[in-house]
Amino acid sequence: MNDTTTLPQLPDRLSIDPRSPFHNEAAFERDVAIKLNGKEYQNVEEYCISEGWIKIPSGKALDRKGHPMLIKLKGTVEAFYK
Template identity: 65%
Template sequence: MNTTSQLPPLPDRLSIDPRSPFYNAEVFQHDIGIKINGKERTDVEEYCISEGWISVQAGKTRDRKGNPMMIKVKGVVEAFYR
């Protein structure tokens, strides 16, 4: 198992979309967990710790370009390595 000295630091804002400027492939080589208001979420597309929000898909709805519609959930965000 990896020790914390081998893991890259988690950024304040991170997205799973490779087209996003907040995407970081080095971080995604490890298993990441996200908690919002003390509850772990597994459907997070993007998060920002300093602004206190996560972005998740709004069901199966799509925008006119075919991308999933997203909603923001606000609260206390914690990111961690599993």
């Protein structure tokens, strides 16, 4: 029997940037939610569960190539599908 309700497991490290080696298009077929220390973040660019960090944009600051500057927040990371 095929169960279509089971979702693939999220990877340990995932990035929304297609230039990153940790980008996985299949993981983004559904909405992915990230919690850091119990607080849900909507603007996560990259996360790593095993190392315990997420990267989020730092305001409106851009680097010289026009990409947002990222800051790293550390703590307990939980990734799940909405």
